[in-house]
Amino acid sequence: MSPVTTIITTITVSTRRVLARRPWIQWVLIIVVATAVAASVNGRLSQVDAERDLWGATRSVLVATAPIEVGNTLQIERRDMPIAAVPEGAIDQADGVVARQRIGVGEIVTEVDVAADGGPQAMTPDGWLAVPVIESPRSGAVVGDRVQVASDGFVVSADAIVVGGFDNVTVLAVPANEAPLLPAAADAGALTLLLKP
Numbered sequence: 001m002s003p004v005t006t007i008i009t010t011i012t013v014s015t016r017r018v019l020a021r022r023p024w025i026q027w028v029l030i031i032v033v034a035t036a037v038a039a040s041v042n043g044r045l046s047q048v049d050a051e052r053d054l055w056g057a058t059r060s061v062l063v064a065t066a067p068i069e070v071g072n073t074l075q076i077e078r079r080d081m082p083i084a085a086v087p088e089g090a091i092d093q094a095d096g097v098v099a100r101q102r103i104g105v106g107e108i109v110t111e112v113d114v115a116a117d118g119g120p121q122a123m124t125p126d127g128w129l130a131v132p133v134i135e136s137p138r139s140g141a142v143v144g145d146r147v148q149v150a151s152d153g154f155v156v157s158a159d160a161i162v163v164g165g166f167d168n169v170t171v172l173a174v175p176a177n178e179a180p181l182l183p184a185a186a187d188a189g190a191l192t193l194l195l196k197p
Contacts (some may be wrong), residue, residue, distance in 0.1 A: 022070045061090045061108050068103040069163075070144025071123065072190035098122070101144065124173040128161075131182045132169045139193040141170065143147060148194040149174070151185035157192075162193075 019026050058080040060065050066075040074094045089111040097114040100123055107113075115122040120130040123143075133149075141147055141162045149157040149172065157178045164171035170193065174182065 031058070050082075055084050056162045057083045057087050059083050059090075060092070061086055062092070062094055064105055064107050064109060067105055068099045070099055070101055070142075072110065073097075074099060074103075074114070081108065099144075116130050120171040120173070121163070123163040125161070127139050127176055128173045129176050129179040130163055130171050130173050131179050132171050133182050133186050133191055134168055135170055135191040135193055137192070139195060141193050141195055146196045147172070148196065149182060149185070149191065150194055151191045154185075156185045156191075160193075 003144050059118060060078055061081050062076045063081075064075065064077045064164055065077050068074055074097065078092055085106055085108075087110055091111055091114065094109065094114065097116060099113060100115040101114050113133070120143075124130045139147070143162050143164060145162045147160050147162060148155055149160050157172075157174045159175070159179075161173045162170060163173045172182065182191070
């Protein structure tokens, strides 16, 4: 018999003798373990109740009833949704706003989805500027498209958004530090919009 086996056997025999002479120790251990298990189960049940309450409470939100393209007015209806399913920034009113980005059917409308109905400036992100440019040749980009702006083989703006247009002029929103480059690039040569996927 190995020394480890001998030690384990000795401890087991000693433990059985102690428990046989003092059965109350066994009951104290059982009560301690049962109390710990009960406390753990109670904590889990409290978490389940809290989550169930979130799904039970509702909030009235605006939901798109049809696909909404950038720059269009909203086609929406009011629905009560569980609070746990309502995204941060969900709006309560949609008076005088247009879509800033595409919104799918059934989507809850949020602050980032809409802009005040005030032309290209309303759809221009904070810190960006709206710049009118003449494309040569025309790319076919429409309001809401994300594009890169190139001139004479160089990228002038890596990220721009088409926010409007009239006649042969396209209005782009670009970061403020890139805005002065676009008119200069257009004067120097052909200015092209590269459509992003």
